[in-house]
Amino acid sequence: MPKLGPDYFSDRTTLQIARDLLGKILVHEIDGQRLSGIIAETEAYLDDDPASHSYKGPTPRSTSLFLHPGTIYTYRSYGLHTCFNIATTKVGTGEAVLLRSIIPLEGRKIMDKNRGQVPRKQLTNGPGKLTQALGIQMTSNGRDLFSSDIWIEMAESIPDAAILITPRIGISQAKEQLYRFLIEPKFAATLSQSIDRHNPQDQGR
DNA sequence: CAGAAGATCATCT
């Protein structure tokens, strides 16, 4: 399966990129072992967003946000969690997409080990959880998606494996649920919470 | 160099 190339993160708006990433596959390869999941929720951070780490210009922490599109930006949240972002648009702008949740695909045993045997619905359904499950660490900050052990692939079709790991509710129902998962507004790309505050009808996630 | 805040999560009521 082809990796997404540099153009993917530069040719469209950040919001569009965030939408298009839904359904793609995030891969972290460790010792030849693939840990992966289907991207199910993303969040766009735009230049005019006061909550963005790039809002006040580059700082020691946020320099990778301003590098070329496809640069990985990780940061430590609340001293505990690692969150995974991808710089978008062009060099010098600080826009990015945060990956908020994935559907676990390959390497479930290792993910369980990394997460500590939580219920499967809670394995990768948050920005801090997916990095812990995939073993993605702060050291990936500043690398790029095209020449590192972390990348994003096209999904030619929804792999059967994805159906198998969805909740045990039968194949057809699982397919339907997975499809909803990918297109439902609730899980679609959103602006950050600071913008949500100005749109009270969007709150409650 | 001290102090505060934070793009979260698990656990509790």
Place this chain on the structure above:
DNA sequence: GATGATCTTCTGT
């Protein structure tokens, strides 16, 4: 719905 865990980063002095 509230709270504590935990620590990096940024800001002001």
